[in-house]
Amino acid sequence: MSNQISLAEIIEEVHQLPCSHPASVNIDVAQYYYCIAKMLRPLLVVEIGCFIGFSTLHFAKALQELSFGRIISIDAFDHKVDTGRGMQNRQDVAEYYRKKAGLEDILTYIKGYSTVVYPEIKNQIKNKIDLLYIDGDHSVNGVFGDFNTYYNDVRVGGYVIIHDIYPEMCGVRGPRVLIDHLKAYRTVPNDIELIEMPTRDGFGIAVLHKKSDKNLNILLPEASRMKRIKNKLLGKMPFFPAKIRQRAKVALQLTVIDGDTESPVSGAKVICRQRYNETRTSNEKGLVVIENYLPNRYLFDISSEGYVPQSDVVIDISADKLLHQVTIALKKHCC
Numbered sequence: 001m002s003n004q005i006s007l008a009e010i011i012e013e014v015h016q017l018p019c020s021h022p023a024s025v026n027i028d029v030a031q032y033y034y035c036i037a038k039m040l041r042p043l044l045v046v047e048i049g050c051f052i053g054f055s056t057l058h059f060a061k062a063l064q065e066l067s068f069g070r071i072i073s074i075d076a077f078d079h080k081v082d083t084g085r086g087m088q089n090r091q092d093v094a095e096y097y098r099k100k101a102g103l104e105d106i107l108t109y110i111k112g113y114s115t116v117v118y119p120e121i122k123n124q125i126k127n128k129i130d131l132l133y134i135d136g137d138h139s140v141n142g143v144f145g146d147f148n149t150y151y152n153d154v155r156v157g158g159y160v161i162i163h164d165i166y167p168e169m170c171g172v173r174g175p176r177v178l179i180d181h182l183k184a185y186r187t188v189p190n191d192i193e194l195i196e197m198p199t200r201d202g203f204g205i206a207v208l209h210k211k212s213d214k215n216l217n218i219l220l221p222e223a224s225r226m227k228r229i230k231n232k233l234l235g236k237m238p239f240f241p242a243k244i245r246q247r248a249k250v251a252l253q254l255t256v257i258d259g260d261t262e263s264p265v266s267g268a269k270v271i272c273r274q275r276y277n278e279t280r281t282s283n284e285k286g287l288v289v290i291e292n293y294l295p296n297r298y299l300f301d302i303s304s305e306g307y308v309p310q311s312d313v314v315i316d317i318s319a320d321k322l323l324h325q326v327t328i329a330l331k332k333h334c335c
């Protein structure tokens with residue numbers, strides 16, 4: 001046992017594969033999956049869309065530590081990927097790490113299209129899913145199909161996680177359309193509690209809690225509604241403005257000036273810690289423009305040669321306006 005490679009080491013190995021990201025969720029999200037599985041203590045996790053199994057291994061780590069529960073993970077496995085050892089079949093990669101981690105008893109991979117393979121696994125999952133993870137076909141048809149096929153097998157009190165809910169960031173719109181649809185028809189909050197969460201890459205996840213045993217079959221939006229949804233997503237029709245703004249790209253225009261003369265300070269470094277120390281430099285007008293921020297309170301460190309640095313400057317990039325303009329005045333070092 002002692003010389004056996006740990007699951008944490010295997011996860012790190014998968015994390016480092018050239019093909020891993022961004023096709024796999026980023027590490028923060030994967031670790032959240034580990035935590036949520038550890039807390040929910042599921043007996044059955046069903047995952048739709050595992051790619052090479054990065055998210056899967058995080059669910060598996062929780063179950064391995066809990067010493068109970070199993071995962072059924074479905075993927076079309078239809079393309080080869082670059083593993084750094086040449087192009088390999090995705091399923092072979094996923095299976096390789098499953099075996100290497102000794103997860104044969106916990107984890108089963110199913111090859112095929114999620115809605116097509118359902119009859120194959122139906123008896124194993126019927127009304128038994130404690131945690132359903134949807135990260136497969138992100139088209140509107142694909143997400144509605146997955147939800148309708150698997151949701152009714154989630155037990156009451158169980159959870160569903162949906163990845164890629166912010167189309168402006170991730171470029172796919174199925175999950176967003178589904179969530180808006182559930183809200184528009186009051187399925188949320190009547191039958192499902194739902195919380196949306198931003199992620200490091202901006203793609204976002206939704207966590208759904210099943211509250212009622214009502215069977216759901218969510219019909220695709222009719223053509224006219226679909227058109228309105230599409231326009232809304234394209235930003236052409238600003239109805240529900242507050243909601244849109246919450247998800248819209250917001251911009252921060254930060255101007256750094258000299259506290260005495262009020263003249264612009266160029267070359268100032270603006271570092272944002274929540275964006276993993278992303279560093280921007282002010283231009284000749286003292287200006288730094290940062291876009292794509294999800295609304296949040298952000299912490300900045302601002303410094304420039306000859307000036308006293310300002311640390312821990314909190315700027316609230318709220319959802320109520322799309323452009324935030326902030327001026328930071330730096331004081332000169334006295335001698």
Ligand SMILES: C[S@@+](CC[C@H](N)C(=O)[O-])C[C@H]1O[C@@H](n2cnc3c(N)ncnc32)[C@H](O)[C@@H]1O
Pocket residue numbers: 023024025048049050051052053054055056074075076077078112113114115135136137138142
């Ligand atoms: C974004 S990747 C999943 C990433 C994975 N959850 C992770 O974080 O490591 C999406 C996966 O869904 C699979 N997929 C797409 N459509 C599918 C379908 N209809 N049925 C099953 N798998 C599908 C693709 O093959 C791909 O591997």
